[in-house]
Amino acid sequence: MEFTHTRLLVDNYKECFLFYRDVLGFNVTWGDENSNYADFKFNGATLGIFERKQMVEAIGGEYSVNIEKTDRTALIFKVKNVEETYQELKNKVEFITKPTEQKDWGIKVAHFRDPAGSLIEIYERI
Numbered sequence: 715m716e717f718t719h720t721r722l723l724v725d726n727y728k729e730c731f732l733f734y735r736d737v738l739g740f741n742v743t744w745g746d747e748n749s750n751y752a753d754f755k756f757n758g759a760t761l762g763i764f765e766r767k768q769m770v771e772a773i774g775g776e777y778s779v780n781i782e783k784t785d786r787t788a789l790i791f792k793v794k795n796v797e798e799t800y801q802e803l804k805n806k807v808e809f810i811t812k813p814t815e816q817k818d819w820g821i822k823v824a825h826f827r828d829p830a831g832s833l834i835e836i837y838e839r840i
Contacts, residue, residue: 715799715836719753719760723786723833727765734763751819762790773825773833775808788833796822796838815840 724730731747734740734754740761745752750765756778769785793799796813803809803826810825812834820838828834 715793717789717790718792719762719790720760721764721790721835723766723769723785723788724763727763727764730763734761764788769833772816772823785833788835789828790835790837793836794838795836796824799836800824 722730727750728747730775731745731752734752735742735747738754738756739763741753743753750768752763754761754763766785767777769788771781791806799810800813807826810827811823813822813824815822817840820840823832823837825835
């Protein structure tokens, strides 16, 4: 596995996009203020921001702004093959989603949580 970036899950996407681009001056490497997902590069690191509602829907959850404990961050790992990694890990972790092609995102993904409940995504480009 290769750790590729941290993704912030936000309810105010456009405001956050403008903050990271215009206030902090991070370089946009993917997305724009209306895409609901963007990657920023700074000092060799990548930060992603994603509309939380879409992430909740992708993992089969129910979106609400009133939920006390919600996903705000996701750890993202690029793998060579999502299906193979899923098979290697399925007896060690409880997957939230099975390997699924997200054609709009251009990736195949699967999701699980660490023991503290942090959301983890494994992905490959399709």
